[in-house]
Amino acid sequence: MIELRDVSYGYKSDLVLDKINFEEEDPIITCLWGRNGAGKTTLMKLLAGLNQPQSGDISVMGMAPYNNQEARRNICFIQENQPFNPDWKVRDTIEIAKGFHPNWRKETEEQLLKLFKLPLNKKIKALSKGMKTSLQLVIGLASHAQVTILDEPTNGLDAVVRKQLFKVMLESYENHPRHILLSTHHINEIQPLCESIAVIHNHKILFHQSIDDLRSRGILLTGDQKVINELTENMNILEKENLGHMCRVMIDDLYTEEWKRTSNKYNVTIEKADLQDYLINITNDTEEVLA
Numbered sequence: 224m225i226e227l228r229d230v231s232y233g234y235k236s237d238l239v240l241d242k243i244n245f246e247e248e249d250p251i252i253t254c255l256w257g258r259n260g261a262g263k264t265t266l267m268k269l270l271a272g273l274n275q276p277q278s279g280d281i282s283v284m285g286m287a288p289y290n291n292q293e294a295r296r297n298i299c300f301i302q303e304n305q306p307f308n309p310d311w312k313v314r315d316t317i318e319i320a321k322g323f324h325p326n327w328r329k330e331t332e333e334q335l336l337k338l339f340k341l342p343l344n345k346k347i348k349a350l351s352k353g354m355k356t357s358l359q360l361v362i363g364l365a366s367h368a369q370v371t372i373l374d375e376p377t378n379g380l381d382a383v384v385r386k387q388l389f390k391v392m393l394e395s396y397e398n399h400p401r402h403i404l405l406s407t408h409h410i411n412e413i414q415p416l417c418e419s420i421a422v423i424h425n426h427k428i429l430f431h432q433s434i435d436d437l438r439s440r441g442i443l444l445t446g447d448q449k450v451i452n453e454l455t456e457n458m459n460i461l462e463k464e465n466l467g468h469m470c471r472v473m474i475d476d477l478y479t480e481e482w483k484r485t486s487n488k489y490n491v492t493i494e495k496a497d498l499q500d501y502l503i504n505i506t507n508d509t510e511e512v513l514a
């Protein structure tokens with residue numbers, strides 16, 4: 224459905240994406256995770272055909288998206304600050320968006336409008352941040368575009384609405400599978416939705432894998448420093464904190480039954496590391512983490 228081959232892109236002399244490769248063959252919900260400025264929006268704009276790669280090839284449903292109206296009919300890209308006309312009403316904005324998306328589904332539109340309680344007669348400039356995000360989501364999801372790209376889709380939404388939104392999004396995806404790419408830097412809230420995750424770091428796709436596999440990575444061990452040092456020798460230590468003669472470390476390994484047995488044997492406490500903390504640590508290039 225989407226494919227990027229050796230794609231590079233930068234702004235003036237700043238390289239953002241360096242010969243990246245990324246592919247999703249089937250309908251799937253993918254989370255694109257990266258730290259601030261990692262290049263998530265840049266990648267999304269390339270996929271949406273708003274920018275042209277400086278080298279490499281992009282294919283969306285078999286077509287290069289840049290400057291290609293036919294390819295763009297398959298794509299709905301909702302940016303973080305969607306440039307809606309501030310003087311349009313919510314109702315008009317939805318009507319105009321409909322014209323760009325041949326797969327538009329009225330029932331998804333109505334379901335989401337009800338969920339968000341959006342005031343149809345209000346002008347864009349009079350909407351709160353959460354209302355603007357809600358409007359973007361109505362368009363993004365009701366478009367039923369084969370490739371739906373949502374940049375930071377939950378900004379400004381409260382916890383209750385976010386939960387309901389995820390339910391609607393999953394139902395809509397299950398009834399009408401399509402590729403949904405969501406960017407975030409808060410994986411914990413979005414991970415129940417996603418089947419795969421791609422992490423951008425240092426201009427590259429650091430990894431792209433199933434979210435289930437990622438969930439089992441990252442272990443926290445707490446215990447006597449000497450014992451922990453021996454247990455973790457030659458391991459990739461992501462974080463270390465000394466607490467008197469005790470210490471607590473995060474290691475990059477699978478949280479397995481074997482690790483549980485080992486920690487029990489050596490009187491060391493073992494916990495599964497929080498996913499967001501794990502991602503932050505594996506994308507932390509500063510030396511002090513390991514001090």
Ligand SMILES: Nc1ncnc2c1ncn2[C@@H]1O[C@H](COP(=O)(O)OP(=O)(O)OP(=O)(O)O)[C@@H](O)[C@H]1O
Nearest residue numbers: 234237239257258259260261262263264265266408
């Ligand atoms: N129009 C632009 N002109 C110049 N530099 C830009 C432009 N847009 C983005 N950049 C730079 O490109 C890099 C990647 O930005 P991008 O917005 O793609 O990252 P991001 O992962 O979406 O970040 P965030 O999570 O903070 O939204 C950053 O260093 C940013 O400053």
